Amino acid sequence: MDVALIKYRIAAVHTPNSAQLWNNLGMCFFGKKKYVAAISCLKKALYLDPFEWIVAYNLGLVHLHTLQYASAFHYMSASINLKQDFAPAYLYLGIALSHLSDLDNAIGALDKAVELEPTDHLTRLNYGIVLARHDRREEAAKQLQEFETLWSQLDQETKDSDPDILEQRQILKSACA
Numbered sequence: 001m002d003v004a005l006i007k008y009r010i011a012a013v014h015t016p017n018s019a020q021l022w023n024n025l026g027m028c029f030f031g032k033k034k035y036v037a038a039i040s041c042l043k044k045a046l047y048l049d050p051f052e053w054i055v056a057y058n059l060g061l062v063h064l065h066t067l068q069y070a071s072a073f074h075y076m077s078a079s080i081n082l083k084q085d086f087a088p089a090y091l092y093l094g095i096a097l098s099h100l101s102d103l104d105n106a107i108g109a110l111d112k113a114v115e116l117e118p119t120d121h122l123t124r125l126n127y128g129i130v131l132a133r134h135d136r137r138e139e140a141a142k143q144l145q146e147f148e149t150l151w152s153q154l155d156q157e158t159k160d161s162d163p164d165i166l167e168q169r170q171i172l173k174s175a176c177a
Contacts, residue, residue, distance in 0.1 A: 004028050019049035023058060030062055038062050053082035057089055064092055072096040087116035091123050098130040106130055121150035125168055132175035141176040144169075 008025040015021060026041030039062055045055045060075035076093040079086070094109035110127045117123060128143030147169070151159070159165075 019045040019052050023055045035066050053079045064096055069096045069099040087113045103134050121147055128172045137176055144172050144176050
């Protein structure tokens with residue numbers, strides 16, 4: 001990632017008005033957990049190209065990660081307005097809304113994510129977590145069951161790729177018990 005940052009910094013000198021360049025630079029900083037730099041680069045990218053949905057989506061991700069739920073909501077909504085068929089944007093919009101105590105709209109967004117990507121196991125897991133957080137255990141258990149069905153169909157390499165999934169799965173199982 002450090003090599004990429006160096007190359008992007010050099011490229012920024014030569015093409016300072018490239019929204020894609022600033023977007024990529026921002027996500028490199030996000031990967032290095034330098035959130036202020038990430039937001040700064042992504043906002044420059046958004047300034048350069050306000051109709052680039054991926055920039056708004058990435059800003060939403062960074063804000064969600066930094067627990068700035070209202071800002072995450074704003075940028076995920078903007079991303080969805082620009083690209084209505086990208087399921088992860090609805091997933092993260094739903095998560096942001098749930099943290100803003102708007103469960104009805106969170107469920108609407110999560111339902112849309114499931115509609116667009118019915119075989120995405122992570123959507124089901126996160127949907128279940130959102131429901132469990134709001135004491136809707138029966139519905140959370142249904143999402144957990146859907147997650148388990150999808151999980152069982154994955155190859156071992158995919159299952160081993162992110163240990164956080166196993167941790168969140170166990171948390172959801174405990175919440176549904």
